[in-house]
Amino acid sequence: MDSPDSVSKQDLRPEERRRSKRFPLLVPISLKWVGLDGLPITVEGRAVEGSDHGGLLEISDQPPFGKEAALTNLLSRQTVMVQILSLRTTQEGAVRGLAVQFLAASARFWGAVGMEGHVNAELPSGPADSLPQSSRPSRWKSLVQFLLGRPGY
Numbered sequence: 001m002d003s004p005d006s007v008s009k010q011d012l013r014p015e016e017r018r019r020s021k022r023f024p025l026l027v028p029i030s031l032k033w034v035g036l037d038g039l040p041i042t043v044e045g046r047a048v049e050g051s052d053h054g055g056l057l058e059i060s061d062q063p064p065f066g067k068e069a070a071l072t073n074l075l076s077r078q079t080v081m082v083q084i085l086s087l088r089t090t091q092e093g094a095v096r097g098l099a100v101q102f103l104a105a106s107a108r109f110w111g112a113v114g115m116e117g118h119v120n121a122e123l124p125s126g127p128a129d130s131l132p133q134s135s136r137p138s139r140w141k142s143l144v145q146f147l148l149g150r151p152g153y
Contacts, residue, residue, distance in 0.1 A: 022051045025110055031059055031082075031100075033069035044074070050110040054101040056088060062098050071100060073109060080109055 025047055032042040045059030055071075063069055063084050072079045082100040089095055102109065 022049055023110075024048065025050050025055075027110060028074040029057060029059075030072040030074055031057065031063070031069050032072070033063040033067055033084075047073075047110070048097060052102075052105050052107045054082065054085070054099065055110065056097040056099055058097045062087065068103070069100070076109075076111075078109055080104070080106055 027047045027050070028044065029047050030042060030044045032040055035041045041061070041063070043059045043061045045057055047055045047057050049056035057071075065084050065086060067084045069082055069084060070079050071082045081103040083103060085099040085101050087095055088097050088099050
């Protein structure tokens, strides 16, 4: 039997049920996925909210929900695999952004660990194809190489 002090998960506010704390940010990103025709599609935009488990992106074109994609932080040049979750809207119905979830949690993808404030930054200089190699699960290596257009696919 539950004690009077216990609270069910359904009774908690959404922010109290989250796996990790969300924080506002402004980071330029690139999202790349494979279209229905088998060709890679790349769009650039910005992330406006982040957490250790994903983020909210403002981009011009959206991949299908459930699709996996490569998300690149254009500041750090780090790439992670994400799954497209949903479109987030305001109470009035305006689109706020595209919600994505990291396939593997990453406390450092958006910037400093435990970031509590805003992140605003400029795009780095240098060619976009000079992304450093990061450690990723080996089962995603081929998909990431294909999405990034790197040799070895």
